[in-house]
Amino acid sequence: MNDEILFSMKNIEKSFGKVKVLKKAQLEVRKSEIHAFMGENGAGKSTLMNILSGLLEKDAGEIIFEGKEIKKMTPDLATELGIGFVHQELNLAEDLSVAENVFIGRLPYTNRFLGIVDFKKLHQETEHWLNMVGAKVNPTDIVSTLSTANKQLIEIAKALSLNAKVIIFDEPTTSLSDKDVEVLFIIIRRLKEKGFSSIYISHRMKEIFELGERITIMRDGEFIATSEVKELSEKQIISMLVGREIKDLYPKEATEIGAPYLRVQNLKDKNDKVKEVSFVAKRGEVLGFAGLVGSGRTETMRLLFGADSLKSGEIMIDQKPVRIKSPTDAIKHGICLLTEDRKHQGLMASLSIKDNITITTLNNAVIRAQDLIDNANESVKKVNIKTSNIENPVSSLSGGNQQKVVLAKWLNTDNQIYIFDEPTKGIDVGAKSEIYAIINQLAIKGKTILIVSSEIPELLGICDRIHVFHEGTITGEVNVSEYKGREDEVQELIMTYATMNQ
Structure with missing residues (x-):
């Protein structure tokens, strides 16, 4: 690893009104380094990164970039220095082309006065950056037609086109499939080989250990430690993150599972995303739903909540058929949905x-x-x-x-059926433990819990049974208690059902 320092932030302080969110925070990143950055939600990670990228002004402390102290960082200066930011919530103009997004605000003109764009040059330069990140899209493609994974690659290409020396990746895998995550990791490693540095922010331990070289941990706005990732265990990192030892991340207690409460039969939606889905969920049961992105899990939950239109099929609650045409109907029947997209649909x-x-x-x-x-x-x-x-x-x-x-x-x-769609997406380990405990208490009270998650260990930790989706149908069921101590085996089985590699 190159030991030459690219930049350092020392004793950074920031307050919003009377609330002090950063207290002598610090971060040091080397050239050609993949630097993991962790902290609970609210630990100050985003604030520190916004100061680095010039979106916020620090109250105190110093920033030294390539040996020169930066008295006042601004967005323009950050761009000039080579600081790129790939946000968790992608900032793309959906109705514009890939090329227009990569060079937004910097379009090459043949005649600027008349607003005539040099599209040949624009597309050639865009092609260069798309090739660097391995994006299989065309410069002329409209962004709204692309997958989330390709949109993220466009964000990276945009950052590189600004002559970035370090790219901040903020929770980049929250909406990606496992295959897309593998592609992203290949790109980040390729960038390292070409001399770029990366700051990788994530709550997923597996990703930190797979990708990170050094790690900086923050807690409550303060710097806790910087260390080589390989020198730390997952238990040590968790202890530093939360300031205490979490003995059991999944506080699963034995619950009295009662009679079937929710029964769905042959559900189909009008968009052909859900095809003949049937299952039964019982009182006091935590029923999980696994599957790849786009397999129909979320669409099924939206049908149950009346957010999407049902084409055919039957829904029965407490042995009585019900008609759910809207979320209002669902709420009247005691169903609530914690959506995957909290920003646009939950808040x-x-x-x-x-x-x-x-x-x-x-x-x-x-x-x-x-x-x-x-x-x-x-x-x-x-x-x-x-x-x-x-x-x-x-x-x-x-x-x-x-x-x-x-x-x-x-x-x-006072709902009876709680649907959680990716309940811990983008959430730190401490908050995860708290949410799992709440889910557990709901089950103890006899509520019926449905959980959609892309994290198989999460489903195995908190669910009683797991149904697996593939292309709009349920292809398999796993009784979790039958696989205690055989986690590797059951994870392989779930992936077999999810991909239909039988």
Whole structure:
């Protein structure tokens, strides 16, 4: 590894009002290094990266880039220095072409006054950067028609076209299939070989150990440690992340599984994403759904919640057939859905934390404002949402705390069927443990729990049974208790069902 320092951030401090989010934080990245960066949601990772990329101004501390101190970082200066950022939520203009996105704001003109673009040059230069990241797309393709994986490659190509020397990858695999993750890792390693540095932010331990060379860990806005990844165990990293030892990440307790409560038979949707899906879920049971991205898991859950249109099939709750044509119908029948896309489907970003939590309790014509405040404060404590004020916009929270707001919203209701779609997506290990505990308590109370997850260890840790999807149908079932101590074997079986390699 090249020991030459590309940049360092020392004693960085940042406050928002009276809340101090960074306290003498630090980060040092070497040239040609893949540097893992971890911390719980709200630990200050995003704030530190926004300071590095010039989106926020530090209150104190120093940034030294290639031996020169940067007194005031701005977005333009960050770009000039070679700092690229691939955000978790991709920032692309969906209706423009790939080339227009890669060179947005920097289009080559044959006549700038008349606005005549040199498309030949634009497409040639775009092709060069697309080839560097191995993107199998054309410069003229419209971005909205591309897969999430290809959109991410376009973001990387855009960063490289700005002569980036270091690229920040913020939770880059949250929406990618295993195959796409492998491709991304190949690209990041290829960039290292070409002399680029990468800052890799992730909550997934497997990725950190597979890709990272050194790791920096933050907690509560403070620097905790920097170390060689190979010198640390997963247990040691978790202990540094949360400041305590998590003895059991999956607090699964024995529950009394009752009679069948939800029964679906031959479900089909109008988009042909769900094809003859049938299953039974019982009271007190945590039923998992595995499968590759696009296999029909999420689409099935949306049918149950009335978010998508049902073409045919039957849904029975407590042995009675029900008709669910809308989310309102689903809620009346005691079904709630914690969506995979919390930003667009689970939260109202412009409203406060209080308003988001209490939205499900607004059933009466007259509502006491103090009741809403008390309800929100109680919910914040119950699910451990880290906030200084429930009147803050929900968008001000970290991803993990936003997820807890969505959870708190539904815990306010007396639902019987809880559908969790990727409940721990982009969430740190401490918050995961808390959410698993809540799911466990719901099962103990006799609720019926459905969980969609792309992480097989998660499903094995918290579920009683797992159904596996492939191309819109359920191709296999796993009784988790039958495979205790045989995790490798059952994971292989689930992947066999998911890919139909039988």
